[in-house]
Amino acid sequence: xxxxxxxxxxxxxxxxxxxxxxxxxxxxxxxxxxxxxxxxxxxxxxxxxxxxxxxxxxxxxxxxxxxxxxxxxxxxxxxxxxxxxxxxxxxxxxxxxxxxxxxxxxxxxxxxxxxxxxxxxxxxxxxxxxxxxxxxxxxxxxxxxxxxxxxxxxxxxxxxxxxxxxxxxxxxxxxxxxxxxxxxxxxxxxxxxxxxxxxxxxxxxxxxxxxxxxxxxxxxxxxxxxxxxxxxxxxxxxxxxxxxxxxxx
Amino acid sequence: xxxxxxxxxxxxxxxxxxxxxxxxxxxxxxxxxxxxxxxxxxxxxxxxxxxxxxxxxxxxxxxxxxxxxxxxxxxxxxxxxxxxxxxxxxxxxxxxxxxxxxxxxxxxxxxxxxxxxxxxxxxxxxxxxxxxxxxxxxxxxxxxxxxxxxxxxxxxxxxxxxxxxxxxxxxxxxxxxxxxxxxxxxxxxxxxxxxxxxxxxxxxxxxxxxxxxxxxxxxxxxxxxxxxxxxxxxxxxxxxxxxxxxxxxxxxxxxxxxxxxxxxxxxxxxxxxxxxxxxxxxxxxxxxxxxxxxxxxxxxxxxxxxxxxxxxxxxxxxxxxxxxxxxxxxxxxxxxxx
Numbered sequence: 001x002x003x004x005x006x007x008x009x010x011x012x013x014x015x016x017x018x019x020x021x022x023x024x025x026x027x028x029x030x031x032x033x034x035x036x037x038x039x040x041x042x043x044x045x046x047x048x049x050x051x052x053x054x055x056x057x058x059x060x061x062x063x064x065x066x067x068x069x070x071x072x073x074x075x076x077x078x079x080x081x082x083x084x085x086x087x088x089x090x091x092x093x094x095x096x097x098x099x100x101x102x103x104x105x106x107x108x109x110x111x112x113x114x115x116x117x118x119x120x121x122x123x124x125x126x127x128x129x130x131x132x133x134x135x136x137x138x139x140x141x142x143x144x145x146x147x148x149x150x151x152x153x154x155x156x157x158x159x160x161x162x163x164x165x166x167x168x169x170x171x172x173x174x175x176x177x178x179x180x181x182x183x184x185x186x187x188x189x190x191x192x193x194x195x196x197x198x199x200x201x202x203x204x205x206x207x208x209x210x211x212x213x214x215x216x217x218x219x220x221x222x223x224x225x226x227x228x229x230x231x232x233x234x235x236x237x238x239x240x241x242x243x244x245x246x247x248x249x
Numbered sequence: 250x251x252x253x254x255x256x257x258x259x260x261x262x263x264x265x266x267x268x269x270x271x272x273x274x275x276x277x278x279x280x281x282x283x284x285x286x287x288x289x290x291x292x293x294x295x296x297x298x299x300x301x302x303x304x305x306x307x308x309x310x311x312x313x314x315x316x317x318x319x320x321x322x323x324x325x326x327x328x329x330x331x332x333x334x335x336x337x338x339x340x341x342x343x344x345x346x347x348x349x350x351x352x353x354x355x356x357x358x359x360x361x362x363x364x365x366x367x368x369x370x371x372x373x374x375x376x377x378x379x380x381x382x383x384x385x386x387x388x389x390x391x392x393x394x395x396x397x398x399x400x401x402x403x404x405x406x407x408x409x410x411x412x413x414x415x416x417x418x419x420x421x422x423x424x425x426x427x428x429x430x431x432x433x434x435x436x437x438x439x440x441x442x443x444x445x446x447x448x449x450x451x452x453x454x455x456x457x458x459x460x461x462x463x464x465x466x467x468x469x470x471x472x473x474x475x476x477x478x479x480x481x482x483x484x485x486x487x488x489x490x491x492x493x494x495x496x497x498x499x500x501x502x503x504x505x506x507x508x509x510x511x512x513x514x515x516x517x518x519x520x521x522x523x524x525x526x527x528x529x530x531x532x533x534x535x536x537x538x539x540x541x542x543x544x545x546x547x548x549x550x551x552x553x554x555x556x557x558x559x560x561x562x563x564x565x566x567x568x569x570x571x572x573x574x575x576x577x578x579x580x581x582x583x584x585x586x587x
Binding site: 012041042043044045047054055057058060061062063064065066067068071074075076077078079080081082083086103104106107 | 291
């Protein structure tokens with residue numbers, strides 16, 4: 001019998017703690033597939049954030065570091081500058097990357113730090129129980145915006161890829177989505193490109209993956225994917241915001 | 250020279266001289282110098298480099314150390330070695346930029362949240378800064394924990410001749426480093442998260458067993474004319490140099506004064522202080538603060554002897570004559586009492 005589908009080698013054989021219907025598992029798998037295909041597991045160091053993926057160090061077979069909240073790009077910088085031939089990636093949520101870690105994100109990008117950032121945007125703080133994130137959509141109800149995000153009071157969401165694409169140090173800024181098979185395939189291509197950029201020493205690469213949080217959105221997994229398509233993608237258009245291999249966009 | 254491979258810093262007075270020096274020196278030594286966007290980022294870059302298994306350091310001054318305290322706690326909680334330098338200035342808040350010793354409590358008690366210690370060294374000369382940086386790197390690696398040099402603006406901006414000791418790199422193997430397993434071992438994880446209370450408890454308890462060994466082996470202090478002294482002055486860093494002059498002035502006038510200068514602040518040289526003050530009548534602690542180390546001196550002598558305090562804060566530096574005046578006052582009092 002031939003195995004046609006298996007767990008990637010760089011993914012550990014453990015039960016993940018993610019909620020049913022959450023798309024973290026998909027993105028973890030895509031990263032592992034890319035690591036396997038490039039054959040770089042032994043030469044890769046991953047950095048996890050504080051948030052739902054805080055325990056991602058248990059899920060990847062490569063060496064892992066657990067960073068303080070928001071500081072993953074700085075920690076990754078310390079690793080990459082010490083060991084420039086290693087592949088270094090961070091895995092961060094929207095609260096981690098776009099709120100408390102904004103400075104670390106922007107400056108790692110501005111320095112053209114030769115790392116890969118996987119950015120999970122599910123428009124909420126998942127781990128702490130669904131509070132308003134910097135990416136929470138206008139009108140979105142969360143625990144800390146119980147009447148819906150009022151932009152007059154709580155300001156506007158941050159479009160991270162658009163913002164980072166203005167920086168010279170950025171090699172790739174691409175937004176993808178984990179909502180359907182076609183988009184998941186595109187997401188994997190983007191992640192592969194981001195790791196490839198490290199190999200070619202092109203600079204900072206960020207892949208933003210629009211994701212779901214059924215638990216905190218109060219939706220079933222299927223409804224959550226619907227909401228991702230209906231509300232999130234229009235506000236956060238998918239696409240390549242900067243790609244130095246294509247001369248930028 | 251100590252085998253330091255990377256320096257991550259951020260400008261703040263009065264420690265910027267270190268960054269400026271490292272910016273020149275590191276590229277020539279094949280090392281890394283990087284000016285971070287913040288103190289927070291700098292200390293987290295240190296975390297990454299330490300996890301990667303290389304010798305790494307950062308430096309700052311008081312307000313900057315407060316910003317670094319989050320990262321220092323994580324570094325300690327992940328059992329990673331590094332060196333941090335604090336060239337102290339006056340506080341609280343933005344305080345001032347003149348020399349101070351007001352961060353003693355922060356360095357020895359609360360360098361971040363949680364149950365942990367860092368090794369704290371207190372140099373009193375430029376030469377000792379050189380020697381203690383090497384010592385700090387060696388001990389940090391040996392015990393897998395952060396080590397701090399607690400200097401002050403006076404030492405930080407002083408020029409003195411130094412001899413660089415023989416280069417001997419004692420960088421041990423670091424099988425725990427997250428530097429890529431190369432297919433030769435299971436994955437390593439640098440982590441300070443332990444959600445199960447039992448796991449966290451035993452992790453911290455094990456770390457405290459290590460501290461117990463450190464408290465036995467590493468305390469260090471310099472003693473000066475303590476053998477026959479009635480009055481013993483305790484002081485560290487720049488304040489100890491001032492106190493030493495005052496002790497010399499006292500000796501000239503026939504007052505039996507001596508000095509104990511702690512070189513390690515954690516572990517605090519309790520035993521050395523207790524032993525060398527056995528025959529003394531009173532102790533005077535001199536600091537460039539409102540009195541912080543004085544508490545440890547009192548604990549060292551178990552409050553069995555009077556421990557007086559003299560200090561100035563905010564960037565004011567006590568003069569040898571002022572300290573001498575305090576010694577004379579004590580002499581007058583104990584002269585009458587005994």
